[in-house]
Amino acid sequence: MVIKNKGRQKIEMVKMKNENNLQVTFSKRRSGLFKKASELCTLCGAEIVVIVFSPGRKVFSFGHPNVDVVIDRFLKINPHHPHQNNNLQLNEACLNAVVQDLNNHLTQVTEQLEEEKKRNEDLKQKRKDDKKSENWWEDPIEGFNLRQLTEFKCGLENFKKTVTTEASKYLQATGHNFYFGSSSNATFGIFDNDGNTNSESDLFNHRRLVDMNTFSGNHQNMIIPHPSTTPYGNNVIERFAPEHNQNQSQYCFKQERASECDRQPDHPPHYRHEYC
Amino acid sequence: MTRQKVKMAFIENESSRKATYKKRKRGILKKANELATLCGVPVGVIIDSPYDLTPEVWPSREDMDNVLSQLQRLPVMDRTKKMLNQESYLKQSISKASETCKKLTKENKELEMKEVMFDCLSGKTSPSRIEKNDLGGCGNVIEQYLRNLNRRIEILSKNDGASSSSVHVVASTSVAMPIVELGSSSTAFCDMIRQQQIQSNMNQNVGGLDLNQQQW
Numbered sequence: 261m262v263i264k265n266k267g268r269q270k271i272e273m274v275k276m277k278n279e280n281n282l283q284v285t286f287s288k289r290r291s292g293l294f295k296k297a298s299e300l301c302t303l304c305g306a307e308i309v310v311i312v313f314s315p316g317r318k319v320f321s322f323g324h325p326n327v328d329v330v331i332d333r334f335l336k337i338n339p340h341h342p343h344q345n346n347n348l349q350l351n352e353a354c355l356n357a358v359v360q361d362l363n364n365h366l367t368q369v370t371e372q373l374e375e376e377k378k379r380n381e382d383l384k385q386k387r388k389d390d391k392k393s394e395n396w397w398e399d400p401i402e403g404f405n406l407r408q409l410t411e412f413k414c415g416l417e418n419f420k421k422t423v424t425t426e427a428s429k430y431l432q433a434t435g436h437n438f439y440f441g442s443s444s445n446a447t448f449g450i451f452d453n454d455g456n457t458n459s460e461s462d463l464f465n466h467r468r469l470v471d472m473n474t475f476s477g478n479h480q481n482m483i484i485p486h487p488s489t490t491p492y493g494n495n496v497i498e499r500f501a502p503e504h505n506q507n508q509s510q511y512c513f514k515q516e517r518a519s520e521c522d523r524q525p526d527h528p529p530h531y532r533h534e535y536c
Numbered sequence: 537m538t539r540q541k542v543k544m545a546f547i548e549n550e551s552s553r554k555a556t557y558k559k560r561k562r563g564i565l566k567k568a569n570e571l572a573t574l575c576g577v578p579v580g581v582i583i584d585s586p587y588d589l590t591p592e593v594w595p596s597r598e599d600m601d602n603v604l605s606q607l608q609r610l611p612v613m614d615r616t617k618k619m620l621n622q623e624s625y626l627k628q629s630i631s632k633a634s635e636t637c638k639k640l641t642k643e644n645k646e647l648e649m650k651e652v653m654f655d656c657l658s659g660k661t662s663p664s665r666i667e668k669n670d671l672g673g674c675g676n677v678i679e680q681y682l683r684n685l686n687r688r689i690e691i692l693s694k695n696d697g698a699s700s701s702s703v704h705v706v707a708s709t710s711v712a713m714p715i716v717e718l719g720s721s722s723t724a725f726c727d728m729i730r731q732q733q734i735q736s737n738m739n740q741n742v743g744g745l746d747l748n749q750q751q752w
Contacts, residue, residue, distance in 0.1 A: 275576040286575040293571055296564050298625050303547050304557040306585040310564075311603050312571065313578045319607060320618040327619050331604065334582050334591065355623070356546075362626035363544045369633045376640040383647040395658050401684055406692045413685045419656060420678045422663045427671045 286315055294322045302363055309334075325355065554587055565594050578603050649677040 276282040290312050297310050301324040309323040309330040321327045390398070397412045404412065547553035561583055572579040572595075580603035584591035593600050607615060620628070652674055655661045666674060 271574075273570065273573050276574050282575055286571070286577065289567070289571045289574070293564070293567050294620070294625060295629075296560065296567060298622060299544065300557070300560045300564060300583070301622055302544050303542070304553050304560070304585060305546055306557060306561075306583055308564075308584070309580075309582045310568070311578075311580040311607060313603075313606065315575060315577060318618065319610060319615060320620075321607075321615075322620045322625060324622050326621040330582055330584070333584075334593070334600070335604070359622045359626065360545060362623065362630065366626055366630050366633065367544055369630055369637060373633050373637045373640070376637055376644060379644050380640055380647070383644060383651075386651070387647070395654065397657065398654050401681075401688055404688065406689065409685055409689045409692065413682065413689070415657065416678055416682055416685070419653070419663070420675065420682070423666070423671055423675055423678065426663045426666065427675070430668050430671065 283315060290314075290320055294320075297322050297324070302359065325352075557585060557587055561592065565592075568594055578606060580604070645673055646677055646680075649673045653677055653681075 276285060293310060293312070297308050300306050301308055307324055307330055309321065309327050311319065311321045311327075313319050323330050396408065397415070401409065401412070547556055564583070565581065568579050568581050571577070578599075579595075580600045581594040582591055582600065583594075649670060652661070652666060652670065656663055656666070663671075
């Protein structure tokens, strides 16, 4: 049986010898302990406090409802459960709702993460399986000689031309302007360049509409639309999206994150502001 | 180990909740003990619930008092820097998970685009059949590859070109690198590359090294 990690082996319950391992273990186990504590609170409504000192004498603590309240009660500073106050009950209910919301969100994100991990494994496995192909250029380029490198380079550059042509054909066909930007991560709104009133709202619908990854040689900066090219300029954007509270350059970047979030159909809208 | 996934929400069923509480409390105390022992650090836990007459304290009241006094001795800043409650803890977890997810998505996209690129180059598909949304991502992968290729070319050109090629000889590949067809100009280019390859195969000293052995 191949033992992949120490978790499937029994370990001695004594202080670890290796300093580095000890530090790593501390990090992981502390994180796990907090996770368990959080789950206990959510599932059973218990009150808890966990205080941990690191090997470097830093302190980490987790507490529900919060560390100080539970400690105080333990030290008998404030006696048991002051549930007389209606206000307190209301606050507690509010807090519970927030926490429940957060839990749901965390579950969702974790599921997504698992999916991406699986996809990652599958893709890597596929590449491994395909390795037996006769196409020498699919191998790592570190193994190429100079001739192969130049040959592949020529081939790639030719391919690049084809792709660029396809891209510009598509751009022409759809009749939209693109703002070319940085890496494949950036997403760009397709702005209707008619300049008529319909596109006022389109500015913000388009942000979500198409997630186009166009590439360009410019990998450095996102080219932000110059105010004179958008018919309406900065003020309009602020007027239509007051909750975003940002200037235009941030808007362009936020576009990326907003549309990435909106890609998830059941993603509750109000999370966009805080977590994305 | 297939178990039912537990929904992270307050357990409505009273007896179920009580049972879960007992088990998980035991589990937490066990984990706290392991952490304290393995890492040789002070740990203190207090758990309280309607199911306990008195709050559960670990390791013991005295030890907990010790931990608390150590805590009090620290300046406020240090005490509260890593202090979390449910809300802050969950927010932190969410953002960490989101970050990782984002990175993975990006990597996956790149891997996918690499496959598309290879498929095009080997003739399994063609650029016109690439998803329009993917054209950009594909382009990025091409750019990345070209950058790496150029870097390798530079390195090998600096070292003696002849000596390195004797190590990385390709066992006779009669498969020339197909160039994606784009009209007559590229067909001619294609032919030219093929010619070059045949030429160099004839001239080259085929060392019989397997492709796979090249990887180092």
